[in-house]
Amino acid sequence: MPLIITDTDIDLELFMNNLSLEDSTKERIRNGRIIILPEKVGENYTIYNDTLNLKKYINMTQKDLNVQICMDTKKITTYHLHSGDLWFSTLYFISTEIGLPLIIGIISSYIYDKLKKLKGEAQTIHIKIVIKDKKKNKTKMFSFDGPSEDIKDTFKKIDLNTIFK
Amino acid sequence: MIFDLLSLKIEPFYSLNQLNVKILDALRQFNHKEVIEYEIQVQSIITDNKKISITKKDETQANNFFIISLYFKMLLHYSALWDAMRDKKYQETWFYIQDCNDILRLLKNFEHDYNNYNLIEIEYNLFEIEKLFPFTFFNSAEMICGKSTCSICRRDTSNPECIHIPGELYWGKMAQQEMGDIKFNGIAILRNPKDKRCAITTVDGKEKLSEDNTKGLLLLATKISSPYYKIRIIETKQKEPIFKFKDLKKDDPCPCQSGKKFYQCCSRKKRIGIPHMKIFFDDEFKIGHQ
Secondary structure (H helix, E strand, C coil): CCEEEEECCCCHHHHHHHCCCCHHHHHHHHCCCEEEECEEECCEEEEEHHHHHHHHHHHHHCCCCCEEECCCHHHCCEEECCECCEECCEEEEECCCCCHHHHHHHHHHHHHHHCCCCCCCCCEEEEEEEEEECCCCEEEEEEEEEEHHHHHHHHHCCCHHHHCC | CHHHHHCCCCCCHHHHHHHHHHHHHHHHCCCHHHHHHHHHHHHHHHHHHHHHHHHCCCHHHHHHHHHHHHHHHHHHHHHHHHHHHHCCCHHHHHHHHHHHHHHHHHHHHHCCCCCCCCHHHHHHHHHHHHCCCCCCCEEEEEEEEEEEEECCCCCECCCCCCCCCCCCEECCEECCEEEEEEEEEEEEEECCECCCCCECCCCCCCCCCCCHHHHHHHHHHHHCCCCCEEEEEEEEEEEEEHHHHCCCCCCCECCCCCCCECCCCCCCCCEEEEEEEEEEEEEECCCCCC
16 A cells, blocks of 8 residues: 555654744744655755755745745755655644645646656655644545555545544 | 747747747657758757846746757657657667656756646656666766866866756856765665666576567567657556466576565466556647646
């Protein structure tokens, strides 16, 4: 199965504290509707480069979706794997703020519009989406590792009401 | 879009179209020298006219010139790959295939009539030609970059004021990330890299370009009479009688290319299936309006 759903204890405030972010950065992140969480590579935190381009694509196509990177602006580094696969850093949001289908729709459009593949090229996506349900105080992680053309249909079957029951 | 513009009877498109006809004709005859000469003229016309479009504050037209320029560069690389292949320079041929693929990927993003213009036939031909190479593993760098500058506005790409998306066109230029402060984490060996130029040779040397494993390329270069033929390569197994392999030792790799030793694989069979490729030339295709 390309999609694995698990419980997670990721908490944005704790995450920001662990990274010892500046107060102004924390404020900027709290105002964001989608937060990009960096990965720990070795001793440092960094974001997959494809995520930075996805952020710009969202800013261009969905201006009301404020996307923020959970890092101090001057300390942002990008992680490059140079594989044919597409690696995205974790996207975090609150379930009442944005619908999951909207996010998946944007990701699929970005891949379809901007990352055309040629005959014989396989394109596997690796992405984690963390959704917090404030009412039920639960957080779920959706890890997708599969062909780019499958992401939309795979997530279409997800009903957040059932998952957060 | 490209051929709609080239079919206009106004300058500079009229001149570009004339050169396009000449390039396609020279390419048909595998005359790479002529293709280069015409290409220089094309790029000079495009550069001049892109500047004029920018002066006239016509961003769309400047971007159109960028896309037309990509199309002509792709033809140049397509011509170069046949020239290299006919010259038995197979490593260079591989690089030219990758150059063509890089441009085709961009054209696919920018050109809505990509399929109608038969650019897809070139893409399919490149895919088929790649099958004739022995490469399956590639090196790929893993790195962390501390600095990323936008090629358009020179701001840091993570700066919210930089609105340029890499791969998008702005005033006849494509936005790119210029990476700095690079720390290499490692090198991975992949089957599916972003860039297939760094093909690696396996320890047993099976994937090294040798006379033995480039026979298909030699055959293709000798038999094809025009680069516009649709190439189809079918991988089959040809059964060979066991006596043909009587000189093989027990520990030699099996000729069926299973990766096993001969003794553990086909040594007791009467006939061994040897990987075999058949090259077919289907109909000729025509680039541009159909």
